[in-house]
Amino acid sequence: MTASANALATAEPQAETAAKLRDTRPLRLITCGSVDDGKSTLIGRLLWDTKAVKEDQAATLKRDSGKQNDLGLPDFALLLDGLQAEREQGITIDVAYRYFATDKRSFIVADTPGHEQYTRNMATGASTADLAVLLVDARAGILEQTRRHATIASLMGIKQFVLAVNKIDLTEYDRAGFEAISSEFREIALTLGVRQVTAIPMSALKGENVVYSGKAVMPWYEGPTLVETLELAPVRGAQSTGFRLPVQRVSRPGESFRGYQGTVAGGAVKPGDSVAILPSGAIANVKQIVTFDLVRNAAVAGDAITLVLDRQVDVSRGDMIVSLEAQPLTGLAFDAQLVALQPGGILPNKRYWLKSGSRRQRVQVTPVSQLELKSGKWQPAESLAMNAIGKVHLSFDEKAIFDPYELNRTTGAFILIDPDTNNTVAGGMITAKRSDLGGLHSQEGRVLLSLPADLADQIMATEAMASRRDEVEMRRVTAAKARDVLDGIDG
Numbered sequence: 507m508t509a510s511a512n513a514l515a516t517a518e519p520q521a522e523t524a525a526k527l528r529d530t531r532p533l534r535l536i537t538c539g540s541v542d543d544g545k546s547t548l549i550g551r552l553l554w555d556t557k558a559v560k561e562d563q564a565a566t567l568k569r570d571s572g573k574q575n576d577l578g579l580p581d582f583a584l585l586l587d588g589l590q591a592e593r594e595q596g597i598t599i600d601v602a603y604r605y606f607a608t609d610k611r612s613f614i615v616a617d618t619p620g621h622e623q624y625t626r627n628m629a630t631g632a633s634t635a636d637l638a639v640l641l642v643d644a645r646a647g648i649l650e651q652t653r654r655h656a657t658i659a660s661l662m663g664i665k666q667f668v669l670a671v672n673k674i675d676l677t678e679y680d681r682a683g684f685e686a687i688s689s690e691f692r693e694i695a696l697t698l699g700v701r702q703v704t705a706i707p708m709s710a711l712k713g714e715n716v717v718y719s720g721k722a723v724m725p726w727y728e729g730p731t732l733v734e735t736l737e738l739a740p741v742r743g744a745q746s747t748g749f750r751l752p753v754q755r756v757s758r759p760g761e762s763f764r765g766y767q768g769t770v771a772g773g774a775v776k777p778g779d780s781v782a783i784l785p786s787g788a789i790a791n792v793k794q795i796v797t798f799d800l801v802r803n804a805a806v807a808g809d810a811i812t813l814v815l816d817r818q819v820d821v822s823r824g825d826m827i828v829s830l831e832a833q834p835l836t837g838l839a840f841d842a843q844l845v846a847l848q849p850g851g852i853l854p855n856k857r858y859w860l861k862s863g864s865r866r867q868r869v870q871v872t873p874v875s876q877l878e879l880k881s882g883k884w885q886p887a888e889s890l891a892m893n894a895i896g897k898v899h900l901s902f903d904e905k906a907i908f909d910p911y912e913l914n915r916t917t918g919a920f921i922l923i924d925p926d927t928n929n930t931v932a933g934g935m936i937t938a939k940r941s942d943l944g945g946l947h948s949q950e951g952r953v954l955l956s957l958p959a960d961l962a963d964q965i966m967a968t969e970a971m972a973s974r975r976d977e978v979e980m981r982r983v984t985a986a987k988a989r990d991v992l993d994g995i996d997g
């Protein structure tokens with residue numbers, strides 16, 4: 507770059523610089539709080555003060571909110587209600603994601619307004635969330651539900667908490683009260699192994715310490731605002747498996763062409779790469795990558811591709827094509843965590859269908875323990891009732907192929923289907939492979955929750971593939987049921 511080009515680059519208008527920065531990976535967050543702690547108001551305030559609200563929404567907000575509060579401020583919670591319609595589209599776990607950005611970073615917040623509570627948050631946002639914002643009412647302090655939310659967020663691998671001590675305006679900005687609440691919370695967080703805790707006194711309603719500083723009314727608070735905290739928070743480590751292509755379909759339009767179709771579920775691939783076909787273990791090289799009518803020189807996770815190999819190998823639907831040097835776990839026995847979604851629960855000795863991507867296999871599920879939400883402790887269990895979150899052993903007749911969920915949220919997630927009713931009875935995630943003799947192979951004792959978010963994805967994938975209309979209808983019913991169940995665990 508020449509000196510003058512350099513000068514130009516540094517003189518770039520701020521807006522353009524900001525736009526560039528927004529291309530970097532955004533921070534994902536979830537918000538948890540008890541009813542009326544001010545979650546909707548806080549998200550509304552974040553969107554409003556970062557100017558993420560479109561003008562027409564702003565006009566409606568101003569018009570509708572006059573009667574809502576006597577502070578002469580818009581009711582930010584209304585903003586979310588006004589956007590409710592867009593949430594109706596989802597077929598399963600229909601949480602909306604809100605996007606907002608500052609000059610430094612962009613953010614995605616899983617928004618679950620109204621009566622929908624933490625399970626819904628968990629079900630959607632938390633599987634990918636980098637950080638959890640836990641709201642408490644400054645007047646009420648830490649409640650049992652705060653403990654529960656914190657426990658669940660930490661189980662799900664979220665290692666950074668913001669404690670939003672909201673409605674501080676209603677305690678006359680009482681410093682001692684804020685400090686007592688934050689130290690109580692820090693102790694809880696420590697017992698959960700979470701060290702990164704930022705406690706912030708705030709008024710979501712008045713916009714103090716959310717985007718703008720609250721110094722004028724809380725000169726005693728010297729810490730960051732919520733947005734300053736979010737701007738600096740690290741994102742979770744990237745998922746780190748090699749190339750994964752669950753084969754959805756084998757395409758054979760003519761004698762000379764054979765392609766393997768699917769959506770890349772991890773890593774990247776380019777022509778010339780060596781791959782293994784699982785479960786057979788056959789080896790080949792990638793000859794060509796085709797998307798629609800384009801020939802590509804690479805593909806990454808999320809791309810729908812047709813892969814052409816350099817030699818004749820036996821590949822069928824349900825197989826997985828993977829990078830030769832970084833292969834998933836294969837075996838007959840795995841450890842998993844799951845949530846039971848049907849009244850019948852999960853019974854020992856019963857055989858289910860397990861579906862993961864395009865693969866469907868018979869499996870025997872043996873419950874081992876169940877999470878007691880109140881205490882966050884695992885208690886021994888022989889069966890799992892509806893709504894229970896449990897650890898289980900999975901035993902297969904034929905080789906199964908998985909990555910630990912922690913490494914890959916697609917190839918590590920599954921649903922269980924009852925062969926008698928065809929109902930989806932559980933959604934779950936793989937925590938480790940067991941040696942085929944029954945011993946634990948790796949990652950012993952990892953604590954991960956089974957996430958219905960995966961269930962949602964999988965049901966949607968299944969739905970997209972279902973060719974017959976009645977099958978689609980059946981899946982819809984199942985999804986609706988799953989939602990009811992999730993509502994049931996809330997609270």
Ligand SMILES: Nc1nc2c(ncn2[C@@H]2O[C@H](COP(=O)(O)OP(=O)(O)OP(=O)(O)O)[C@@H](O)[C@H]2O)c(=O)[nH]1
Pocket residue numbers: 539540541542543544545546547548575581583619620621672673674675676708709710711712
């Ligand atoms: N004074 C004051 N009131 C607040 C503050 N934040 C929220 N509120 C009010 O508290 C009430 C509940 O706020 P919401 O945002 O609806 O609470 P929520 O937690 O989203 O509640 P649900 O949507 O019912 O789960 C509303 O009347 C808000 O205007 C605050 O910082 N100060």
